[in-house]
Amino acid sequence: MLRGILLVATLALVAGPTPADTLQPFSTMSSLDDGWAPLEFPNINKHSQYQLVTEDGVQVIKAQTRGGASGRIARIRIEPGDKLTLQWRWKVSNIYQTGNARKKDGDDYPARIYVAFAFEPDKAGFFERAKRKAAELIYGKELPGNALNYIWANKLPVNTVIANPYTDRTQMIVVQSGSDQTGQWVMESQDIVADYKRAFGEAPPPIIGIGIMTDADNTGESATAWYGDITLER
Template sequence: MTQKRKFYHIIYLSLVLFFLTNVESASLPADNQPEEVVQQYFSQWQTIQHDTQLSKEEKGEKLITLLNGLLDIERISQHLLPNDWNKIHTYQHERFKKALSISLKNEITSSAMIGNGDSPLFLQLKNKKITSDNSATLDFRLSGNNKVLDIRLFMNRDNNEKWQVSNIQVGKKISLTRHYYQYCKKLLDNYSLSYLIAELGNYNYVVLEDFEEGTAGAFPPHWRWKSKDDNKRKPYVIRVEDHNHYLEATDEGESVIIGKSIKWNLKKYRYVSFRWRVHRIPPGGDERYGKTVDSAAGIYFIYKKKMGLIPESVKYVWSSTLPVGSAMRRSGVGKPWMVVADSGTDHLGEWRTYVFDAYQAYKDTFGGEPPETAIGIGILSDANSTHSQAYADYDDIRAVKEAKADSGVKKILQAE
């Protein structure tokens, strides 16, 4: 099948979903036969479509709610991520399902074939097969606008006697689950789950880390430290404040870097954002020199590893003494470029949010074009060089698609 034909089949699927979901789910009796449920959804879609009291946003939200009522999103999601679904946290389950619903809604509302809905459309049941007490296969013919479309719906009945669609097939080859399985697999072959979720939901950002999967008082999941630090205290634990999870760092000389592998398209999401709250800064910290190279807070964005071992990264820091915009790199294999995002004691105890152009930051520091795919992030609060303390909190580390920000690099400083 050509790409053009495949595209039109997906548009057909979107059209079908549109017809089947523009109806109030409350109007569907729980004991209906599956074909009656479908017919009622179909017959009422025009009423919702032509509701002039609803804004575009309200219609979008209503459609997502209806999609979640008609489609068995949980079952579909399991089919789309068959090797990963049971391995990922329930928090990621919910994020994926929400993004999938948004993706379906976007496909439906952007389809040129839907038009203004003025032309009459007819849905006729051609065949019905009840394969068990809780599953059914329905064949419909949709006609109108000088087109005829044969549709097969696979439906299941849940414990509440509610019929839901688990798959839709148009013709003999294209189905809803197959289309989305191929889409998900293609992205997961190159990027991380968080990137897939951002693309599905058409979000402006990829969640690189928000610590919501973590347990209060525990080390954050998916993060690692270097083997040389195995015997050190790990000064990082999850805390909860106003129902929000964040990472607390209380370094008292351990100087343990922690990292997380996560891949995203740096060219498409070229900006990064994060927030932190610093409580204590290491007195006299100056990132230019080995004897004072301590920072209250630091976040690494890792672009690549040469020969699979030597990282190239830019580290945004809260410096004790250096001015904002300073950038430097100490000599040594794998040393990061450090860029001062904040400095001093004026804003201690405050949550501060930052946005930088990570793509441009690579060009302003390492020079040349960065790789298309970034590979990870890191965190370090350290006070070992100054024999003091560095306390900071971290949250909401993101890769952002569109923003107004520069690299943060204002002046290159010499470092030893």
């Protein structure tokens, strides 16, 4: 979506406070901006809506979209090491009937979590390094490199790894697919290091951002999602 998640991550990471080394749990946030900044895009005026709500005595984030797109992001800096497990729970109201992870006009998901990694200039070409340097001089912040997206798809088999239709610098990993578990909380656990190696063929650089996204700007559909605490564990 939005000409690639690289642009998404760039917009989010060029602003905000100094990166943290831990994630603020949604269950302990005092406001929606407590550790998680808004993620909005140029030329997209219709945004998804996010709010803190309580379910079964636990505070979570509820996201709603009706043909819009926006998200929330936490700026962090963490060395993945040999193994780093990303854990979370989520729930969606429905899947998108016209969603298609292989096409730009279908690149929407009722729920997704993405992980942005530091740019590695020694592995990039001259022109890419030059463009990034110019952007950093303008924005004054570090721009991300590759990214992983953990998605709730509609048709692709679970564990499928597929390049984002806008950029192969973002690789999509299908964690849930189809409607069998819509309307119920689902616990997830992913080894970021193993996933990055499978997607990009090498060990990951530092993580510099983690975001949540419920979007429908390409399909024009509607969905509601709930996100529980996201944690990182060695």
